[in-house]
Amino acid sequence: MTRRFANLNFARQILPAIALLGLVIAVIFIASGLPDRQLEPPQQTPPRATGALANSARVAGAGVVEPSSEIVDVGTALSGLVMQLNVQPGAYVAKGDLLFTVDDRAVRARLAEAEAAIGEARAAIGEADAARITAQRQLALYRQVDDAEAVSRTEVVRAEGEAAAATSRLALARARLAAASAAAGSARTELARLAVRAPIAGEILAVNIRPGEYVQAGGPQGGNAEPYIRMGETRPLHVRIDIDEDQAADVALGANAIVSPRGAAERQVAARFVRAEPLVVPKRSLTNSAAERVDVRVMQIIYALPAGSDLFRVGQQVDAFIPAKAPSGARK
Amino acid sequence: MVWIAIRMLTGDATKFYGLLFGIAFSTLLITQQLTIFVNLIERGASGVYNVPSADVWVMDPVSRTTDVNLPMPSTALDRVRSVAGVEWAVPHLRAAASVRTKEGDLEGVSVIGVDDATLIGLPRRMASGAADVLERPDAVVIDDVGTTRFFPEGYDPVGERLELNDQRAVIMGVADAIPSFTSQVTLYTRYSRALNFVPGTRNRLSFVLVGAAPGVDAKALATRITQDTGLRARTRDEFARDGVDFIIENTGIPLNFGITVLLGFVVGVAIVGLTFSLFIRDNIKQFGALKAIGVNNAKIRRMVAAQAAMVGLIGYGLGVLGTVGFIWGFSSNPTFKGFYIPWQVPLISLVAVALILALTGWIALRRVLKTEPAAVFR
Amino acid sequence: MSAAADTATAIAAISTRGVARDFTAGQQTIRVLHGIDLDVRAGELTYLVGESGSGKTTLISIMCGILWPTEGEVRLFGTDIYRLSDSDLVDFRLRNVGFIFQQYNLIPAIDAASNAAVPLIAQGMDRLEARERAIELLAALNIAAQADKLPNQLSGGQQQRVAIARALVHQPRLIVCDEPTAALDARSGRRVMDLLREVALADDRSVIIVTHDNRIFDLADRILVLEDGRITHDGRDMPKDH
Numbered sequence: 001m002t003r004r005f006a007n008l009n010f011a012r013q014i015l016p017a018i019a020l021l022g023l024v025i026a027v028i029f030i031a032s033g034l035p036d037r038q039l040e041p042p043q044q045t046p047p048r049a050t051g052a053l054a055n056s057a058r059v060a061g062a063g064v065v066e067p068s069s070e071i072v073d074v075g076t077a078l079s080g081l082v083m084q085l086n087v088q089p090g091a092y093v094a095k096g097d098l099l100f101t102v103d104d105r106a107v108r109a110r111l112a113e114a115e116a117a118i119g120e121a122r123a124a125i126g127e128a129d130a131a132r133i134t135a136q137r138q139l140a141l142y143r144q145v146d147d148a149e150a151v152s153r154t155e156v157v158r159a160e161g162e163a164a165a166a167t168s169r170l171a172l173a174r175a176r177l178a179a180a181s182a183a184a185g186s187a188r189t190e191l192a193r194l195a196v197r198a199p200i201a202g203e204i205l206a207v208n209i210r211p212g213e214y215v216q217a218g219g220p221q222g223g224n225a226e227p228y229i230r231m232g233e234t235r236p237l238h239v240r241i242d243i244d245e246d247q248a249a250d251v252a253l254g255a256n257a258i259v260s261p262r263g264a265a266e267r268q269v270a271a272r273f274v275r276a277e278p279l280v281v282p283k284r285s286l287t288n289s290a291a292e293r294v295d296v297r298v299m300q301i302i303y304a305l306p307a308g309s310d311l312f313r314v315g316q317q318v319d320a321f322i323p324a325k326a327p328s329g330a331r332k
Numbered sequence: 333m334v335w336i337a338i339r340m341l342t343g344d345a346t347k348f349y350g351l352l353f354g355i356a357f358s359t360l361l362i363t364q365q366l367t368i369f370v371n372l373i374e375r376g377a378s379g380v381y382n383v384p385s386a387d388v389w390v391m392d393p394v395s396r397t398t399d400v401n402l403p404m405p406s407t408a409l410d411r412v413r414s415v416a417g418v419e420w421a422v423p424h425l426r427a428a429a430s431v432r433t434k435e436g437d438l439e440g441v442s443v444i445g446v447d448d449a450t451l452i453g454l455p456r457r458m459a460s461g462a463a464d465v466l467e468r469p470d471a472v473v474i475d476d477v478g479t480t481r482f483f484p485e486g487y488d489p490v491g492e493r494l495e496l497n498d499q500r501a502v503i504m505g506v507a508d509a510i511p512s513f514t515s516q517v518t519l520y521t522r523y524s525r526a527l528n529f530v531p532g533t534r535n536r537l538s539f540v541l542v543g544a545a546p547g548v549d550a551k552a553l554a555t556r557i558t559q560d561t562g563l564r565a566r567t568r569d570e571f572a573r574d575g576v577d578f579i580i581e582n583t584g585i586p587l588n589f590g591i592t593v594l595l596g597f598v599v600g601v602a603i604v605g606l607t608f609s610l611f612i613r614d615n616i617k618q619f620g621a622l623k624a625i626g627v628n629n630a631k632i633r634r635m636v637a638a639q640a641a642m643v644g645l646i647g648y649g650l651g652v653l654g655t656v657g658f659i660w661g662f663s664s665n666p667t668f669k670g671f672y673i674p675w676q677v678p679l680i681s682l683v684a685v686a687l688i689l690a691l692t693g694w695i696a697l698r699r700v701l702k703t704e705p706a707a708v709f710r
Numbered sequence: 711m712s713a714a715a716d717t718a719t720a721i722a723a724i725s726t727r728g729v730a731r732d733f734t735a736g737q738q739t740i741r742v743l744h745g746i747d748l749d750v751r752a753g754e755l756t757y758l759v760g761e762s763g764s765g766k767t768t769l770i771s772i773m774c775g776i777l778w779p780t781e782g783e784v785r786l787f788g789t790d791i792y793r794l795s796d797s798d799l800v801d802f803r804l805r806n807v808g809f810i811f812q813q814y815n816l817i818p819a820i821d822a823a824s825n826a827a828v829p830l831i832a833q834g835m836d837r838l839e840a841r842e843r844a845i846e847l848l849a850a851l852n853i854a855a856q857a858d859k860l861p862n863q864l865s866g867g868q869q870q871r872v873a874i875a876r877a878l879v880h881q882p883r884l885i886v887c888d889e890p891t892a893a894l895d896a897r898s899g900r901r902v903m904d905l906l907r908e909v910a911l912a913d914d915r916s917v918i919i920v921t922h923d924n925r926i927f928d929l930a931d932r933i934l935v936l937e938d939g940r941i942t943h944d945g946r947d948m949p950k951d952h
Contacts, residue, residue: 009342011342011345011348012338012339012342015352015646016642016645016646016649018646018649018650018653019645019646019647019648019649019650019653020645020649021649022649022650022652022653022656023648023649023652023653025653025656026649026652026653026655026656026673026678029656029659029660029673030656030672030673030674030675030678031675033659033672033673034672034674034675035381035510035670035672036456037381038384039384039385039386039387039568040384040385040456041385041543042385042420042450042452042543043450043451043463044449044450044451044452045420045450046420046421046422046447046449046450046452046543047413047420047449048419048420048543048545049413049418054419054545055416055417055545055548056416057414057416058414058416059410059414060409060410060411060412060413060414060421061410062409062410242407242410243410244407244410244411246407246411247410247411247414250414262448262449263448263449265420265449265450283405283406283407296405296406296407298407319413321413321414324414333831333832335831335837336817336819336820336824336828336831339817339819339820339824340817340819340820341819342819343818343819343820344819617813617815618815618816618817618818620815621809621811621815622828622832623800624776624803624809624811625803625804625807625809625828625829625832625876626800626801626802626803626804626805626807626829626832627800627804627832628797628800628801628804629797629800630797631832704776704777705776705777706767706771706776706777708776708809708811708815708888709767709770709771709811709812709888709920
C-alpha cells in the first residue's frame with residue numbers, strides 16, 4: 001500500500017482526483033447557487049374574495065365608509081365668536097341638542113333696549129291717556145256753561161285742541177309700544193338663532209371650532225378650511241362602493257357584498273345592499289394629487305354595514321367584492 | 333487495454349497537458365461566457381423575479397416589460413379583482429424619476445410603488461431594516477446595488493435624505509434585490525407615496541400583481557384575465573421571458589457572446605485536434621504493433637475513447653472548476669450580484685467538450701484504424 | 711527433403727498453396743509473390759532470407775495472418791486463416807502468433823513487465839495476473855531485475871528480450887521474428903539466436919525468422935531463399951552462391 005502511495009502519479013491519480021473534486025464542488029456550488037425563484041404567499045393578506053365568490057363571477061370595487069345619513073357639515077346661521085361648545089367628537093346627540101352657541105351679547109343688548117322702549121312707551125301711553133282724560137273733562141265742562149260771557153270762545157277752542165292733542169299722543173305712544181315689542185321679538189329670535197342645534201340624531205364626527213373662534217354664516221371661508229362640525233347617523237354605517245362603468249352592467253344589484261377594510265383584509269363582513277346611486281359620477285380618485293384628471297366614471301352602490309362592528313370608521317377605505325349577474329347567453 | 337491507453341496518454345506529458353489545456357480552456361470559455369450571457373440577459377427579468385409572490389402580472393396591452401410600460405387607469409385594479417380565480421390583486425407602480433442627492437447631483441432612479449397595505453411587490457429579503465419601515469412617513473427602501481452607486485463603499489444609507497419630485501424621501505432600509513439590466517438605482521416605496529414621487533400623468537397604475545386562487549393554474553388565469561378585462565396578463569415566467577426577449581431583440585449581446593462561445597469551441601477543436609493528431613501520429617507504430625499482435629478494432633476504439641474520456645473528464649473538471657472560481661471570486665462585486673451558473677450551462681459545455689473530443693478522436697481513430705498491421709514489418 | 715521432415719512430431723505447422731500477391735502502384739500492378747507453395751514444420755527454426763524487394767516481408771505478413779494474399783490459401787495449424795472473418799482472424803493471431811519486430815515497437819509509457827504482458831492483457835486477462843506471468847518469463851530471460859523499468863531505460867539487448875517475452879508470454883504456436891540481429895553485433899546476435907532456440911522453439915511451435923544476416927545462417931534448421939517472389943532455395947544451409 002505504502003509503495004503504491006509513494007508511486008502516486010500526478011497525471012493519472014492526482015489530476016483526475018482534482019478534476020472529480022472540482023466537479024463535485026461545481027455541482028454543490030451550482031446547486032446551492034441557483035436563484036430562489038420559488039413563489040411564496042404574501043406575508044400579509046391582501047383583499048380577496050372568499051366563500052361562494054372565490055371562484056365565481058364577481059365584481060370588485062373600492063369605496064369609503066360613510067354615515068347612513070351621509071355626512072352633515074353643520075354651519076351657523078349667524079356669524080360671530082363661538083361662546084360655548086357643547087359636544088365632543090364621538091358624542092352621540094339627539095335631534096335638537098345644542099351643539100354650540102355664538103356670541104349673543106349684542107343681541108341681548110338690543111333686547112334690553114327694546115324692552116326699555118316698551119316701558120317707556122307704556123309710560124307715555126299712561127301719560128297721554130291722563131292728559132286726554134283731563135282735556136276731555138275740561139272740554140265737557142266748558143260745553144256745559146251757557147253764559148257766553150263766562151267762558152270765552154278762545155278758551156273753548158284751546159280746550160278742544162288739548163283734547164285732540166292728548167288723543168294723538170296716546171295713539172303715538174301705542175305705536176311706540178308696538179314698535180318696541182317687535183324689536184324685542186326680533187332680538188329674541190336672533191338669540192335663538194345664535195344657538196346651533198343638531199339637525200338630526202347622530203354621532204359627532206369632527207369638531208373643528210373652539211370657543212373664541214369666529215364662525216361665519218356662509219360656511220368656512222378659504223381654500224382648505226374645514227367644516228365647523230361634521231356629524232352623521234352612524235347607526236348603521238354605509239359604504240359607498242365605486243364600480244367601473246365598464247362593469248356596472250355585471251353587478252347583481254340587491255345582493256350582499258363582502259367588504260373588508262384596507263390593511264385588515266382578512267376581516268371581512270357581509271354588507272346589505274341599500275341602493276345604487278342613479279347618477280354615474282367621475283371617479284373620485286384617492287391619489288391625493290391636486291391636478292387629477294379623470295376619464296373614468298363609476299357607478300356608486302351603497303351598502304349597509306352590519307351593526308355593532310368596531311372594524312369600520314367613517315372615511316375609511318374598503319375593498320369590496322359583489323356577486324355578478326349570472327352570465328347571459330348573449331355574451332359569446 | 334484501457335489501462336495501457338491511459339498510460340500511453342499520460343506517458344507523453346507535453347501532449348497530455350496540451351490536450352488538457354485545450355479542453356479546459358474550451359470548457360472555461362464556453363461555460364464562463366454562457367454563464368455571463370445567461371445572467372446578463374436574465375437581468376431583463378430581474379424586475380419580475382424580485383417580486384416573489386405574484387403569479388400573474390397584468391398590464392396595459394401595449395406594455396412589454398417591467399420597464400417598458402404604459403400605465404392604466406386605477407379602476408383596472410378592480411376589474412382584475414373581479415375575475416374569478418383571482419385570489420388577490422394589488423397595484424404596482426414602476427416609473428422613472430430623478431433624484432437629487434445630498435451632494436446636489438441628479439440621478440435617474442426607478443421608483444417602485446408597492447401595495448400600501450400588504451407591501452406586495454417588495455423583494456423577498458431585506459439587506460438592512462425590515463420591510464415594514466415603509467409604513468413610516470416619506471420612507472423609501474433602496475436596493476443594495478443602488479446603494480453602491482449613490483454612496484461610498486461600506487456607507488450605511490439608512491437615514492439619508494433624498495429629494496424626489498420636490499418631495500422629501502428618507503431611506504429607511506436596503507432591499508436585497510437583483511439589479512436591473514441597466515443597474516439603475518431602485519427605490520421602493522408605498523404606492524400612495526410613489527404617486528407623489530413620480531411626476532404624474534392621469535393614469536399611474538403600471539401593473540396589477542395577481543395571486544391565483546389555490547388550484548387555479550396561472551396560465552389559465554392569465555388567459556381569463558385577458559379575456560374578461562382586455563388587459564394583457566402574463567404569468568410570472570412568461571413575463572420574465574418577455575424581459576429577456578426584449579434584451580435579446582434590442583441589444584447585440586447574444587451575437588457577441590455567441591461569437592465568443594463559438595471561438596471557444598473552435599479553439600478547443602483546433603488545440604485538441606492538433607494535439608490529438610500529433611499524439612496518435614507519435615504512437616502509430618505502437619498501435620500498429622498492437623493491431624498485428626491481435627488487438628481488434630473494437631479494443632482500439634475503446635482505447636482511444638478511454639484516452640478521450642480521460643482528457644475530457646480532467647479538462648472539463650478543471651474548466652468548470654475555473655468557472656466556479658470565477659463566479660465565486662466575483663460574487664461580491666455589485667456588477668455580478670446574483671450571478672449564478674445555470675445547471676444547463678455546464679451540460680452544454682459538456683456536450684461541446686464531447687463534440688470536440690468525438691470529432692478529433694474520430695479523425696485520430698480513423699488513422700489508427702486505417703493503419704495496416706503489415707506496416708509493422710516495413 | 712531434410713531429415714527433420716521425417717520426424718513424426720514435425721507436422722506441417724504452416725502450409726501455403728499458390729499464394730500470390732499483387733501490389734498496385736499507380737496504374738501498374740506488380741506481382742511480388744508468384745504462387746508460393748510452402749510447408750513449415752513445427753519444432754524448426756526456419757529462416758526466410760532474401761534481398762530487400764524479394765517479397766520476403768510480404769510472404770511473412772501473409773503467413774502470419776496480417777496481409778491478405780491476392781490468390782491462394784494459407785493454413786496455420788490446420789486453419790484456413792483467410793477464410794476466417796476479419797475479427798476471427800485478429801483473434802486467431804492473438805492466440806496463435808507471437809511477433810518480434812525489428813524495432814521491438816515496445817510501448818514507451820509502460821514498464822517492461824507490462825509490455826511483455828500486452829498479449830495476455832489483450833486476451834482479457836487481469837492486468838496484475840498477466841504481469842506476474844510476464845515477470846516469470848522475464849526471469850527466464852534473465853532480465854527480471856528490469857521488470858519495472860520503462861523501455862527507454864533499457865539497453866537495446868534488454869529491450870529485445872522484453873520483445874521476445876512479449877512474443878512468448880501467451881504461448882503461441884507460431885513465432886515470427888523480423889531481423890532480430892540486425893541492430894546487434896555478432897556476439898550478441900548469436901546469443902539472441904541461442905536464446906530464441908532455447909526458449910522459443912518447442913515441438914509444437916515453429917519459429918520463422920526473416921533475416922539477411924549471414925553471420926547467423928549456420929544456426930538455422932531450414933533456410934528458405936526468396937528471389938523475385940519465388941522460393942529459389944530450400945535447405946539446411948545457404949547455397950554457395952550467396
